[in-house]
Amino acid sequence: MAILDERPVWSMTGSEKLSALDAAHAEIARLQARCLHLSAGLDADGYAQEMGARDTVQLLSVRYRLDPADVRRDLRLARALHKYPAVTAALGTGRSADSDSSAPLVTVNPGQAEVIVSALEKVPSSAGVPVEDLRVAEEAMVEAAALLPLADLRKLGQEMRERLDTDGPEPRNEDDASSREALWIKKADRGVTFGGYLAGENAELFETLIFAGAKPHKTPDGRRDPRPRSKRQADALSAVLTTAAGNGSAVPGHGDIKPHITVTIDLEDLKDATGTRGRGYLVHGDTLSAAAVRRLACDAGVIPLVLGSNSEPLDVGAEHRFVTRAIRQALNARDKGCIACGAPPSMSEAHHITHWADGGPTSLENLALLCKRDHINVHRGHLTVHMKNGHPVINRPTWSDPDPPPVLGNTA
Known part of the structure; x- marks a missing residue:
């Protein structure tokens, strides 16, 4: 095992830190490659079943407290490596770019190896691609891995697959695509993670609603929306779900009753x-x-x-x-959206100025529209709302304005 530079970081120059980080990443890649080979060997031996585990995935995920999906992905790569000598030679320790031993080493990490192997594994045997052609493609992708970011390496893998399998996969009809639609939901810390696949018009509807709701909005003081695209898209999905639940028709069988x-x-x-x-x-x-x-x-x-x-x-x-439907319609007409940032009514929630738990009535005189972000800020005390001449008014927080400049004394 390589001996890494373990001097205190504070004692190192920038160049030394970068060199030590290079060595650490190389050692990590070497150890990851070693883990892949060991996992493949365990799986081939059937040792997991001997120990009483269901399979190798269960053994490794339970033993090392790993996500089974990650273990399954790595094991899929490990099982296939024996078919790809160029990838195997370059994985972790590196190999010479040509037969000349003085040539620089070409190294791929497990992430790059997974992209290369996954691309070539998708070339069907029915395509009749000669083994020599597959080797050339493998060698080319290994060489390219030394230069390309992972996203570009994936694109190259797609191009290689299309060149090798000129006929391509048989086209699927719409019914086939629809039958493959799926949604999975898994518990996560204080929420859920989810994913899946939608086809045809369902995919188009989903993208249309999410993209429309995820457009950036300027902050009340005119600055750019600070939310990253992933957060804006999550907010858009939440708004779509809230609107669907609110109209009473989101779930079949509920009639006009909201979930x-x-x-x-x-x-x-x-x-x-x-x-x-x-x-x-x-x-x-x-x-x-x-x-x-x-x-x-x-x-x-x-x-x-x-x-x-x-x-x-x-x-x-x-x-x-x-908030009844009639009150909500009146709120939409009066406030025309969030009273703090101007977000449209469809993205706004009804807020009790005096909370109903404190005796506040559900009436126009005690309600205001706020988008989710500003609604949270009001309940956290960062903003306050009061009624003035029958309309809700948002109070700017004390920290929103800079301190006045100091008064200079008379120097005369």
């Missing part, structure tokens, strides 16, 4: 104006802070199940306690 989120929370926690104590419990097992429950309970999308001191249900909120 609600139900949160169980202690009464004293809910009444805590700052929301710094207690949590609300969701049906699917996650929790929300009391502050988040207070914000969500402003609108009709959440029903709080309020518990007394002995954990007995005191009240289950009914939708008419919150």
